[in-house]
Amino acid sequence: MAKDTSINGRPLRPATLMMGHGYDPVLSEGSLKPPIFLTSTFAFPSAADGKRHFEGITGKRPGGAEGLVYSRFNAPNQEILEDRLAVWDGAEEALSFSSGMTAICVLMLTYCAAGDVIVHSGPLYAASEGFVAKWLSKFGISYLDFPAGATGEEIAAVLTRARTQADERGGKVAMIYLESPANPTNALVDVEAVRAARDRVLTPDTPIAIDNTFLGPLWARPLDQGADIVVYSLTKYVGGHSDLVAGSIAGAERWMTPVRMLRNTMGGICDPNTAWMLLRSLETVELRMQRAGENAAKVCSFLKAHPKVAGLGYLGMIEDARQQDIYDRHCLGAGSTFSLLLKGGEAECFRFLDALRIAKLAVSLGGTETLASHPASMTHLSVPEGRKTELGITDNLVRISVGIEDADDLIADFDQALASV
Ligand SMILES: *Cc1c(COP(=O)(O)O)cnc(C)c1O
Numbered sequence: 470m471a472k473d474t475s476i477n478g479r480p481l482r483p484a485t486l487m488m489g490h491g492y493d494p495v496l497s498e499g500s501l502k503p504p505i506f507l508t509s510t511f512a513f514p515s516a517a518d519g520k521r522h523f524e525g526i527t528g529k530r531p532g533g534a535e536g537l538v539y540s541r542f543n544a545p546n547q548e549i550l551e552d553r554l555a556v557w558d559g560a561e562e563a564l565s566f567s568s569g570m571t572a573i574c575v576l577m578l579t580y581c582a583a584g585d586v587i588v589h590s591g592p593l594y595a596a597s598e599g600f601v602a603k604w605l606s607k608f609g610i611s612y613l614d615f616p617a618g619a620t621g622e623e624i625a626a627v628l629t630r631a632r633t634q635a636d637e638r639g640g641k642v643a644m645i646y647l648e649s650p651a652n653p654t655n656a657l658v659d660v661e662a663v664r665a666a667r668d669r670v671l672t673p674d675t676p677i678a679i680d681n682t683f684l685g686p687l688w689a690r691p692l693d694q695g696a697d698i699v700v701y702s703l704t705k706y707v708g709g710h711s712d713l714v715a716g717s718i719a720g721a722e723r724w725m726t727p728v729r730m731l732r733n734t735m736g737g738i739c740d741p742n743t744a745w746m747l748l749r750s751l752e753t754v755e756l757r758m759q760r761a762g763e764n765a766a767k768v769c770s771f772l773k774a775h776p777k778v779a780g781l782g783y784l785g786m787i788e789d790a791r792q793q794d795i796y797d798r799h800c801l802g803a804g805s806t807f808s809l810l811l812k813g814g815e816a817e818c819f820r821f822l823d824a825l826r827i828a829k830l831a832v833s834l835g836g837t838e839t840l841a842s843h844p845a846s847m848t849h850l851s852v853p854e855g856r857k858t859e860l861g862i863t864d865n866l867v868r869i870s871v872g873i874e875d876a877d878d879l880i881a882d883f884d885q886a887l888a889s890v
Pocket residue numbers: 568569570571594597648680682683701702703704705714715716
């Protein structure tokens with residue numbers, strides 16, 4: 470890896486490092502940009518090198534492989550990507566995956582064994598919640614959850630119950646898995662409180678992982694609040710152009726090594742073409758997120774004052790003092806994904822969505838273009854009615870991810886769509 474992260478003792482900022490960190494043009498015919506390495510395997514300089522590399526891959530020697538071996542384990546585009554992803558979160562290492570869900574599933578499989586209990590915040594991304602409840606349960610792994618906005622006391626009580634349950638089952642509390650803010654309510658998890666509760670009730674061997682897809686890498690840095698592992702769907706803000714699917718995790722080497730071992734076995738690493746596209750995306754991630762954040766602030770102040778709007782779930786306009794306190798301690802920006810509550814129900818929301826001309830009617834978020842959807846009838850359709858009410862997923866809720874278009878054009882679009890409600 471290139472030692473290119475400081476000048477005269479001044480640590481370089483991520484925005485600067487995204488242009489060259491981890492890549493040396495001299496190794497690729499002077500090509501300014503990394504070529505896409507379409508190869509399944511890598512030639513060893515000598516048989517002894519081949520042996521040494523395999524000792525690293527198989528874990529016989531700590532520290533991982535010293536050179537490239539085979540593209541299921543790693544390859545140049547993915548290594549550059551992983552070096553640059555680690556920069557954003559201030560992590561020792563990052564690992565790339567073919568989707569956010571691959572990252573999450575491989576992470577959980579790495580740390581869970583039969584008899585174990587996972588504690589998670591709720592709600593999670595539907596597929597994450599499904600993996601825990603439907604798939605891990607097949608292997609004798611159970612779970613307990615607490616609501617995203619829970620207090621330190623409430624979190625500690627759930628961890629205590631989980632510890633008792635794990636003792637009875639002959640397992641351990643395998644992982645605390647968080648997602649903040651929760652979708653679609655935007656309720657924030659108090660990561661500092663989770664860390665304090667973990668340290669009080671359990672041991673530091675139980676990792677705290679957090680899905681930072683909605684606010685990372687710019688607006689939240691959960692490793693700074695005491696999380697151990699940060700998880701991303703790179704499909705969203707990091708990829709940022711709605712043209713790829715990928716995922717990643719990052720954290721200390723101690724936490725990454727076992728996950729790397731399972732990825733070496735199962736596969737699921739990001740492909741070289743997608744890794745290359747993500748390197749291009751990372752060059753502009755700060756610019757794009759800043760602009761999207763500014764646009765969302767402008768759009769939300771317009772929407773808030775509109776007579777047909779019943780409310781907003783936007784982190785820039787929190788009404789609850791405790792949530793505001795978590796925001797102040799954890800967030801560097803309010804993001805650009807929020808919930809819009811209309812006066813009325815499904816019919817009013819559908820009329821609004823069908824009338825939009827700039828914003829596209831699609832699920833997903835974090836792209837250059839503005840997207841809008843209706844969670845109750847789309848992403849959360851299969852959630853039982855009772856749980857929907859509990860989670861605040863009402864029929865009058867529209868989910869909006871603001872992009873980087875002109876803010877006044879977006880406001881004009883929302884204005885005319887609201888007029889047709
Ligand atoms: C999209 C998303 C995922 C899943 O990521 P994929 O790249 O679609 O597999 C996980 N968590 C959150 C919060 C997401 O928004």
